[in-house]
């Protein structure tokens with residue numbers, strides 16, 4: 001559902017033929033009778049269609065794109081021209097107008113042509129901002145009306161409908177007969193080459209699901225493979241850095257799947273750059289926001305949200321489960337339509353920063369990232385960049401929007417309690433993850449996962465990598 005629909009429906013403005021309304025959305029060319037009715041009132045016509053505008057007698061034409069940061073690339077921001085003024089408009093058409101209005105910060109615009117008010121282009125998100133909403137209400141009415149503005153504010157801050165979290169697809173991997181895992185070091189070229197070749201031996205349903213996952217990730221943002229080969233397992237280590245396995249079967253399983261998805265990589269601060277990291281609870285980290293914690297609720301996060309080369313995929317292979325430790329998961333698809341229109345609009349704006357994870361900065365760091373949006377990409381099906389622990393809004397409205405999203409993520413999340421042989425694949429661009437608390441026993445039977453990170457193209461980190469290990473350094 002678009003922001004526009006969420007705003008207008010509670011106001012009783014839905015149909016193109018509802019000439020009694022103040023605002024009419026036209027997706028199709030109106031009939032001549034309706035056109036006359038529109039002209040005779042104080043109606044504002046909303047449309048993104050040049051054909052509709054032409055039928056209304058509004059002259060439109062493609063405007064020359066303004067140069068962006070790259071002079072060879074067209075900036076998708078165009079300009080609407082009035083008699084004496086120009087304002088930027090996110091849209092693909094220009095309108096020759098007698099009058100043009102804009103907010104104080106120049107974001108949304110409307111024009112008046114032959115007595116008809118027109119809002120055009122991608123202005124829906126702009127009206128959901130606090131200033132844009134006031135401008136919009138006053139443009140529609142031709143004057144300030146506190147009652148309408150209060151109603152509009154209520155609409156903009158009211159959540160949308162509840163949406164169930166999409167189910168995570170499950171595929172059985174018990175029929176896979178993998179080749180023998182090599183004895184080469186796991187970070188070595190030989191081991192990584194062997195897993196690339198082993199991808200050819202995966203059962204068809206698994207291989208196809210992984211290819212589809214890369215091409216067009218499912219709405220859940222995750223995929224669960226069950227009964228994957230693990231080999232012989234020693235007791236769970238008390239220190240994950242001291243794991244001592246007799247074979248490398250589980251690592252081979254994990255990296256074979258990862259290599260079909262892209263390029264498995266390690267990050268130097270994470271277990272010294274190991275491409276496969278062991279994750280088991282430690283006494284020292286029990287209450288911290290790190291993967292080796294246990295008693296704390298691991299807050300929802302995009303993996304390495306602060307990192308310029310953060311992974312595209314996160315893979316978790318369970319060697320030994322714990323029934324009380326659920327891996328929590330929330331896809332953007334579960335929350336996007338439930339966000340209030342205002343928060344949804346604000347989350348698309350660069351009004352947020354993140355801090356650095358403790359494990360990368362060697363402790364808590366006060367350094368902050370540049371300002372970025374939390375939601376980005378396709379407005380109807382965006383990607384999400386979120387860390388409920390480390391991120392902040394740069395102003396009160398932005399902070400409010402961030403808190404609304406974090407609350408929805410907690411409410412809508414699904415949980416996967418990983419069992420031995422389960423391999424969970426997460427698309428780090430569209431789903432955030434966390435973990436529920438559990439109580440470790442430190443007796444060799446505790447929960448034990450292996451993790452790998454996958455990027456689409458490891459050469460993107462050239463200059464900040466050594467082979468498959470990304471070496472970006474952070475400010476402490």
Ligand SMILES: [Fe+2]
Pocket residue numbers: 301302303433
């Ligand atoms: Fe994580």
